[in-house]
Amino acid sequence: MVRAENITKRYRRRDGQVLALDGVSLEVAEGEFVSIMGPSGCGKSTLLMTLGCLIRPSEGKVWLDGRSVYDLSHEEAAALRLNAIGFVFQTFNLVPYLTALENVQIPLYLSGLPPSRQRERAAQLLEKVGLGDRLSHKPSELSVGQQQRVALARTLANRPRLILADEPTGNLDPALAEEMLDHLEELHQEGTTVVMVTHDPRLAARAQRQLRLVEGRVNGQSAAV
Amino acid sequence: MTTFRLVLKELRERKSQLVTSFMAIALGITVIVAVRTMSHFSEKAVAQELDNLGANVLILPKGATVSNYYTADFGEYVMPESYVDDITTSGLKGVDNLSPKLTEAISVDGQQVYLTGILPKNEFKSKPAWQSADGIFARPEGCGTVVPGSVAKALGGSAQGSSAPAPRQAVIEELGNTEVLIGSDVASRFGLKVGATLPIKTETFRVKSVLPSTGTVDDTRVFAHLHAVQRLFHRGQVVNAVEMIGCCKEISKGLIDGLNRLLPEAKVVTIKQIAQTQLSTNTMMERFSLIFLVIILLVGAVSIANYMLANVYERRKEIGTLLALGATRQHVSRIFFLKSALLGVAGGLAGYAVGTVLAVGLGPRIAGVPVLPLPSLAGWAVLLAFAVSVLASALPVVKAARLDPAEILREG
Numbered sequence: 334m335v336r337a338e339n340i341t342k343r344y345r346r347r348d349g350q351v352l353a354l355d356g357v358s359l360e361v362a363e364g365e366f367v368s369i370m371g372p373s374g375c376g377k378s379t380l381l382m383t384l385g386c387l388i389r390p391s392e393g394k395v396w397l398d399g400r401s402v403y404d405l406s407h408e409e410a411a412a413l414r415l416n417a418i419g420f421v422f423q424t425f426n427l428v429p430y431l432t433a434l435e436n437v438q439i440p441l442y443l444s445g446l447p448p449s450r451q452r453e454r455a456a457q458l459l460e461k462v463g464l465g466d467r468l469s470h471k472p473s474e475l476s477v478g479q480q481q482r483v484a485l486a487r488t489l490a491n492r493p494r495l496i497l498a499d500e501p502t503g504n505l506d507p508a509l510a511e512e513m514l515d516h517l518e519e520l521h522q523e524g525t526t527v528v529m530v531t532h533d534p535r536l537a538a539r540a541q542r543q544l545r546l547v548e549g550r551v552n553g554q555s556a557a558v
Numbered sequence: 559m560t561t562f563r564l565v566l567k568e569l570r571e572r573k574s575q576l577v578t579s580f581m582a583i584a585l586g587i588t589v590i591v592a593v594r595t596m597s598h599f600s601e602k603a604v605a606q607e608l609d610n611l612g613a614n615v616l617i618l619p620k621g622a623t624v625s626n627y628y629t630a631d632f633g634e635y636v637m638p639e640s641y642v643d644d645i646t647t648s649g650l651k652g653v654d655n656l657s658p659k660l661t662e663a664i665s666v667d668g669q670q671v672y673l674t675g676i677l678p679k680n681e682f683k684s685k686p687a688w689q690s691a692d693g694i695f696a697r698p699e700g701c702g703t704v705v706p707g708s709v710a711k712a713l714g715g716s717a718q719g720s721s722a723p724a725p726r727q728a729v730i731e732e733l734g735n736t737e738v739l740i741g742s743d744v745a746s747r748f749g750l751k752v753g754a755t756l757p758i759k760t761e762t763f764r765v766k767s768v769l770p771s772t773g774t775v776d777d778t779r780v781f782a783h784l785h786a787v788q789r790l791f792h793r794g795q796v797v798n799a800v801e802m803i804g805c806c807k808e809i810s811k812g813l814i815d816g817l818n819r820l821l822p823e824a825k826v827v828t829i830k831q832i833a834q835t836q837l838s839t840n841t842m843m844e845r846f847s848l849i850f851l852v853i854i855l856l857v858g859a860v861s862i863a864n865y866m867l868a869n870v871y872e873r874r875k876e877i878g879t880l881l882a883l884g885a886t887r888q889h890v891s892r893i894f895f896l897k898s899a900l901l902g903v904a905g906g907l908a909g910y911a912v913g914t915v916l917a918v919g920l921g922p923r924i925a926g927v928p929v930l931p932l933p934s935l936a937g938w939a940v941l942l943a944f945a946v947s948v949l950a951s952a953l954p955v956v957k958a959a960r961l962d963p964a965e966i967l968r969e970g
Contacts, residue, residue: 378968387882387964408886415884422967426879430571435559440883442559451559487883499967 334363334526335384335495340393342379342549353379354390355549361528363494366521368540369530376549377530378499384528385418385497386410397495415444419493421517423500425484427472433459433483434468440490458486462516478509485516496520498529502536514539561889565897568873575865580905582861583947586854587909587939588916593850595917595932600925616827617641617800617817624827627799630661630672630775636796637824639784642677645800650816652808658797660787664758664780671744672779673758675787675797678733738763739781742771756780759790804828855942858905859950866898866954870961877958878966887959894955895948902947906940913939 342354353376361367361384371377382388383395386402395402397417402410414420427436437455438448446454459468462482472480481504488496498517502510514536521527521541529540537543545552569576616627619635626632642658660675733739738758740750745768750756754765763782771777788795804813817826870877877890914931921929 382964382967385882387967411881411884411886413884414882418884420882422879422882426875426882426967428876428879430567431564435567438559439880442564443880443884443889448560448563491884 334361334398336360336396337384338394340383340390342383342388343391352549357551359544359551361526364524364526366527366541367544368537369544369546370532370534370537371546375546377546380546381497381499381530385420386414415440416491417494419488419496421488421496421498421501423503425480427480427483429472432469432471433464436483437486437490439487444491458489462486481505481509481513495526500530561892561896565893565900579862579865580901583858583902583905583943584908586858587906587943588913589854590851591910591913591935591939592916593847594935595914596921596925596929597847598932599921599927599929603927614829615802615804617821618825618827619798620823620825632661632798636798639795639797641800641821641824644820648820650813652805652813653802654805655803657801658784659799660784660797662787662791666748673787674779674781675784676781677784679731733783735783735786736763737766739767739769740765741769741777741779743777744780761790855946859946862947862950863953866951870954870958874961874966877961878963881963882967891955891959894951894958898947898951899944902944903940906943909943910936910939
């Protein structure tokens with residue numbers, strides 16, 4: 334489904350260049366659940382965003398469903414993110430002045446769905462994650478766990494086939510982290526491709542395949558039991 | 559969710575920050591509307607005063623002089639009445655209050671008075687060739703002229719002359735073939751009142767109206783229909799003066815040259831002092847308003863640009879999230895442009911309302927004239943505030959649309 338081909342990413346800094354990715358190649362098959370582990374600053378997030386059409390690599394190519402994503406126009410790449418990719422952010426990134434329902438409506442609004450259909454679908458999704466009674470609450474009126482579930486419902490709004498999760502449990506206590514993993518596993522079982530970045534080996538172990546990134550290079554691969 | 563709803567919710571959420579930039583644009587428009595409304599009525603009042611000074615362009619027969627005109631003694635100097643047709647149909651711009659006159663000395667009870675033939679306005683309307691010539695009585699704005707009665711109305715109907723304007727000031731609406739208007743001196747000297755009869759040469763005329771005192775030679779005149787005077791004196795279709803009010807701007811743009819070219823056999827005289835006073839008054843008002851307008855709009859624009867830049871910076875994470883979720887740059891631009899447009903429209907409406915209240919309330923004290931609301935300014939106020947707000951937001955909007963979502967999301 335998604336394939337990175339020898340990608341390198343260099344950032345320019347005032348004191349010179351920083352090499353974030355150093356010739357990374359990887360392939361994630363349709364319906365696979367892959368975790369990427371590694372110490373802080375090893376390039377995990379850069380790799381994830383490169384796979385999600387957000388960071389153009391300095392060298393190399395990224396293919397999604399056979400299309401080279403960085404050869405697409407700005408609008409085509411945006412459409413790809415809107416319809417095929419779902420991001421799960423560590424800090425949830427909910428819009429503070431919108432209610433839970435409205436936050437989930439955002440991807441549906443961006444894809445041009447009429448407001449009534451947006452509300453219907455968003456309410457269903459929130460119901461599914463157990464927040465049917467919190468539709469008109471703003472993020473500040475929700476607990477961390479509830480915010481996490483609103484963010485997940487938003488990620489799922491346009492039924493993405495690829496979920497890219499960047500430290501999805503980073504801000505959660507162990508119980509909520511477990512709950513998040515349960516959701517990701519459930520999605521994986523439903524056929525969604527999941528790529529998750531984490532520094533927690535215990536959570537990484539729940540993926541089908543684990544990759545280890547050290548200093549911008551893929552160091553080790555192991556197949557889960 | 560719609561873009562409009564998204565923008566409204568964000569506006570409601572951050573009211574306190576919004577207030578300063580809203581105030582900036584609303585205050586700017588307030589000042590502009592207040593100044594414009596007051597100056598509109600003050601200009602009209604000034605224009606009426608200037609109108610009382612009379613015509614600023616005279617067309618006289620070739621040999622006649624301005625002193626012939628002021629003493630009403632033209633001797634044998636005449637010119638064809640058809641000159642009026644020529645001017646009316648010439649398409650010359652800035653011609654207003656055209657008034658042809660033929661003056662003859664008559665004797666009333668053994669005393670000499672002047673009988674002046676004038677052409678009432680309804681005569682102009684009845685001529686097919688002049689049907690399209692409404693412009694000559696349109697009295698365009700900024701010409702130092704006013705529509706008779708309009709200021710009187712604004713002044714509560716107390717202005718003198720609104721019912722029977724002196725011929726020096728305005729063209730008489732209607733005058734029958736056997737009717738006369740008489741100056742105040744003539745009326746008192748001969749004890750004439752409205753409805754009285756006045757024999758002139760072989761005919762008898764009815765006094766239609768007694769004109770208010772003007773302190774000019776008009777007070778000692780009797781006015782009759784131009785064609786009646788021509789008939790009484792067997793003059794044929796001639797006049798000895800055509801008075802007109804030339805729009806001041808057009809006078810400086812070649813109206814006089816145009817008239818000279820059109821009527822080579824006549825003498826075109828500009829009454830410079832009057833024209834110059836009108837011109838300088840108007841120019842001063844316009845320049846003052848323009849400088850004021852530009853400064854105020856700049857202040858409003860800077861304030862809005864500043865607010866929008868801060869707003870974009872504050873919402874970086876939200877913009878980054880939207881872009882990551884699949885928003886295009888156009889989506890992001892639309893959100894911020896709609897916000898600035900709403901700000902502009904609301905600021906324009908509020909500015910119009912407050913500015914009008916200020917002008918109506920303070921006008922009489924500041925400008926010394928009664929001031930009424932000018933509804934036509936509402937549209938301009940909103941349009942101006944909208945344009946300023948949207949233009950001032952252009953840079954912040956471009957900045958928002960060009961944000962790199964990856965960079966923002968990596969900030970955490």
